[in-house]
Amino acid sequence: GAGVSQSPSNKVTEKGKDVELRCDPISGHTALYWYRQSLGQGLEFLIYFQGNSAPDKSGLPSDRFSAERTGGSVSTLTIQRTQQEDSAVYLCASRPKGREWYNEQFFGPGTRLTVL
Amino acid sequence: GESVGLHLPTLSVQEGDNSIINCAYSNSASDYFIWYKQESGKGPQFIIDIRSNMDKRQGQRVTVLLNKTVKHLSLQIAATQPGDSAVYFCAENRGTGANNLFFGTGTRLTVIP
Numbered sequence: 364g365a366g367v368s369q370s371p372s373n374k375v376t377e378k379g380k381d382v383e384l385r386c387d388p389i390s391g392h393t394a395l396y397w398y399r400q401s402l403g404q405g406l407e408f409l410i411y412f413q414g415n416s417a418p419d420k421s422g423l424p425s426d427r428f429s430a431e432r433t434g435g436s437v438s439t440l441t442i443q444r445t446q447q448e449d450s451a452v453y454l455c456a457s458r459p460k461g462r463e464w465y466n467e468q469f470f471g472p473g474t475r476l477t478v479l
Numbered sequence: 480g481e482s483v484g485l486h487l488p489t490l491s492v493q494e495g496d497n498s499i500i501n502c503a504y505s506n507s508a509s510d511y512f513i514w515y516k517q518e519s520g521k522g523p524q525f526i527i528d529i530r531s532n533m534d535k536r537q538g539q540r541v542t543v544l545l546n547k548t549v550k551h552l553s554l555q556i557a558a559t560q561p562g563d564s565a566v567y568f569c570a571e572n573r574g575t576g577a578n579n580l581f582f583g584t585g586t587r588l589t590v591i592p
Contacts, residue, residue, distance in 0.1 A: 405582040
């Protein structure tokens with residue numbers, strides 16, 4: 364089957380504008396993660412969805428960042444009033460049910476966000 | 480060629496040679512480790528994992544070694560090929576919570592034909 368997909372692949376926006384990034388996880392995967400990868404940095408956890416449970420938002424850097432997951436599938440990460448420091452690659456990953464201990468995450472290709 | 484931890488972010492090797500990429504982790508309670516490969520413009524791809532009750536695990540052309548005494552992890556790639564050129568991340572699993580996977584900054588491996 365298809366892997367995790369993300370759209371758009373690239374997004375250039377102006378400072379102060381809002382952006383929405385989309386993630387389509389692998390069908391049937393119950394867990395979904397968003398990460399941010401800045402140039403030369405490791406992956407920074409942002410938010411985690413698991414089934415119908417309340418999401419873990421502990422990694423969101425500010426209240427300008429929010430995410431939702433509709434119907435337990437597609438997720439949207441929204442960044443309001445973008446700043447230049449938001450420029451990064453935003454990665455989405457999903458994990459199949461029953462693999463919680465192994466944390467085997469499947470990553471999408473990412474969305475490269477550039478804030479001018 | 481060999482890189483040491485995360486202080487040498489690049490490694491260049493000749494095609495056909497073996498590569499060793501090292502990673503130092505910080506938490507002695509980490510119980511599970513993963514190596515990811517990330518090619519340019521793509522997301523990280525799972526390569527191999529190892530649980531803390533193991534010292535060594537082998538895959539296809541790759542071997543992961545775990546030394547819990549010194550909190551050190553290494554990825555060995557046999558007969559390195561141009562397609563192995565990528566950034567390699569180690570990740571340590573520190574618990575059962577959501578934010579429990581911590582990634583290193585990675586080592587960029589360049590294979591010289």
